[in-house]
Amino acid sequence: MFPFYYAHTIASFLAFAAIIAAQFFTWYALGNSKTAGWGAYRRYSLVSGIVSVFFLLVFLLTLTSAYQGATERLFAAVPLIWLEISGIKLYLISK
Secondary structure: OOOHHHHHHHHHHHHHHHHHHHHHHHHHHHHHOOOOOOHHHHHHHHHHHHHHHHHHHHHHHOOOOOOHHHHHHHHHHHHHHHHHHHHHHHHHHHO
16 A cells, blocks of 8 residues: 555656746746846745755755754745745736
8 A cells, every 4th residue: 555645755756847947947048038027026936946946955954853843834835825926926927
């Protein structure tokens, strides 16, 4: 029997890897954008991607320590905040 926590770990890893990849792909895709307002978002996507990778490494290093929960929340917060800001930005330009 495949334990649930393995499925949760694999699904979480794939989901957050996809979000981090999206941060870097967004940064790259907006490289030649001349549209006003996207330059700051491009830089934000790059910084958010770098910080996400950093917190992922910190989280992996603290898996067996007492700080595991804190570093997990820091790691999860950065990509989720990026998703929220992306949604807000896209919603505002759709009006």
